[in-house]
Amino acid sequence: DIQMTQSPSTLSASVGDRVTITCRASQTISSWLAWYQQKPGKAPKLLIHDAYNLGSGVPSRFSGSGSGTEFTLTISSLQPDDFATYYCQRYISYPITFGGGTKVDI
């Protein structure tokens, strides 16, 4: 199975900061990668699919990049609503797998 490794696992930041989260795949996955935001007690929200395509209604401060085995999620200017946990997820073959998550806190 293809393993997904996120770093860091926790990130402390302030409003207005530029934040970058990294996701590495154990094998190449082309651009078959999605990013989600999850807040406590809530379902995940799709932010990015196909590595860099912004989900519907997602603010433009979120962006995704990368291909192959290394990917990044960038928040250009962290807003109060962005404090949450972020997950990467690979697809296009089974099993579908997620990274371990990155918690962004104050």
Next chain:
Amino acid sequence: MQLVESGGGLVQAGGSLRVSCAASGVVSGFTFSGLWMSWVRQAPGRGLEWVANINQDGTKRYYVDSVKGRFTISRDNAKNSLFLQMDSLRGEDTALYFCARGGTDSSWYWVDWGQGTLVTVSS
């Protein structure tokens, strides 16, 4: 599309439980019967884990290895409902179970999710 899970609860290890997901609404002109569907779970305080996918007519089903032979995904298109039959439950199956809506060709990533239903397996 709105998704509402139900059926979670407390069950003893080795027991069975069936959770359900009721779907309503239309996505790009497609109703429930025209879409792939998925189950994704999250153990308390842990990350997300994909569990199973099913295609529109139920002829294609895929599972994570840890549930193969124990869980069965199914659907009733006439009732706009998705199910997950869970047998031989283990403590590690304790999780919040989300249903999620796929697309017309596959269910690789998910825009619409339910709120989840909690399954607790006691040992």
